[in-house]
Amino acid sequence: MSAQFPAARPRRLRRTPALRRLVAETRLAPADLVLPVFVKEGIAEPQPVASMPGVFQHTRDSLRKAAHEAAEAGVGGLILFGIPAEKDAAGSAADDPDGIVQLALRDLSSDLGDATVIMTDLCLDEYTDHGHCGLLTPSGEIDNDATLERYASIALAQAEAGAAVVGPSGMMDGQVAAIREALDGAGYSGTAILGYSVKYASAYYGPFREAAECAPQFGDRSTHQQDPANADESLREVFLDLDEGADMVMVKPAGAYLDIVRRVRDAVDVPVVAYQVSGEYAMIEAAAEKGWIDRDRTIMESLLSIRRAGADITLTYWATEVARRL
Ligand code: PBG
Numbered sequence: 001m002s003a004q005f006p007a008a009r010p011r012r013l014r015r016t017p018a019l020r021r022l023v024a025e026t027r028l029a030p031a032d033l034v035l036p037v038f039v040k041e042g043i044a045e046p047q048p049v050a051s052m053p054g055v056f057q058h059t060r061d062s063l064r065k066a067a068h069e070a071a072e073a074g075v076g077g078l079i080l081f082g083i084p085a086e087k088d089a090a091g092s093a094a095d096d097p098d099g100i101v102q103l104a105l106r107d108l109s110s111d112l113g114d115a116t117v118i119m120t121d122l123c124l125d126e127y128t129d130h131g132h133c134g135l136l137t138p139s140g141e142i143d144n145d146a147t148l149e150r151y152a153s154i155a156l157a158q159a160e161a162g163a164a165v166v167g168p169s170g171m172m173d174g175q176v177a178a179i180r181e182a183l184d185g186a187g188y189s190g191t192a193i194l195g196y197s198v199k200y201a202s203a204y205y206g207p208f209r210e211a212a213e214c215a216p217q218f219g220d221r222s223t224h225q226q227d228p229a230n231a232d233e234s235l236r237e238v239f240l241d242l243d244e245g246a247d248m249v250m251v252k253p254a255g256a257y258l259d260i261v262r263r264v265r266d267a268v269d270v271p272v273v274a275y276q277v278s279g280e281y282a283m284i285e286a287a288a289e290k291g292w293i294d295r296d297r298t299i300m301e302s303l304l305s306i307r308r309a310g311a312d313i314t315l316t317y318w319a320t321e322v323a324r325r326l
Pocket of ligand 1: 126221277
């Protein structure tokens with residue numbers, strides 16, 4: 001080897017855009033993106049979410065339009081979050097056959113057919129007046145096992161209204177098994193379960209709580225969501241959900257937990273889903289608005305990194321925009 005010249009030149013394959021495209025290991029595709037959407041009961045016009053520029057609480061009609069646009073852009077799925085007009089301690093609107101999510105599910109199933117996969121978030125926090133993900137005991141603790149019965153009932157209401165996939169996000173022990181049993185018992189053996197298996201007690205959910213109007217009125221979610229300090233228990237949660245019948249598993253948030261996405265990807269043989277949450281969206285939008293980062297490049301880099309870490313499917317509030325760009 002001549003001392004004058006480097007023997008290896010990795011730069012050769014980076015020389016032109018065509019070369020870089022040819023050797024790229026990771027690619028994004030519209031079909032792997034899922035758009036989270038909010039639908040609110042009793043509003044006449046869509047309401048902008050201040051901390052998430054470009055995101056709205058939809059009316060039934062504006063949701064139909066947004067869903068149509070997403071499907072047309074090739075987005076792989078939508079996940080619905082409902083905000084009821086009335087909340088109570090049991091979250092009764094969650095499994096009301098005429099509750100807002102059930103009405104929206106019927107709209108979207110008839111509009112879209114099989115053009116995109118219609119999924120639901122399955123939890124109580126948007127529906128309870130106290131903002132917690134479950135029923136409370138008289139002393140204000142979450143009653144895990146009583147909550148499972150509520151989740152089972154919500155799963156049936158959502159499946160009956162047309163959800164192809166339900167996504168339990170409350171982090172109650174045994175929630176996937178309770179939902180699977182209820183669905184199978186009622187003839188919905190074809191309804192899939194996306195486990196929010198790995199869900200951290202994260203500050204990155206801040207803007208979502210404005211969008212879904214579900215901030216807990218007291219306390220927080222750290223008795224059921226995972227401690228950001230821990231990684232090993234993520235695999236335990238994933239394997240429990242798979243044993244209980246989950247068809248896909250999710251890691252949430254995504255960007256600050258890419259190590260977990262990779263560990264889960266290496267450990268399972270089902271689709272791995274990552275949720276780029278509201279705070280991840282808000283941080284990029286806010287910094288871009290100040291002119292401190294290049295918005296479009298940062299969005300693409302954030303999504304590429306989630307995919308590179310091992311996510312097969314990514315939930316992102318930019319799904320429609322990015323699908324159009326791809
Ligand atoms: C619970 C739920 C939350 C999010 C999705 N499902 C909030 C929470 O657990 O506090 C957060 C999503 C986001 O921040 O984008 N129903």
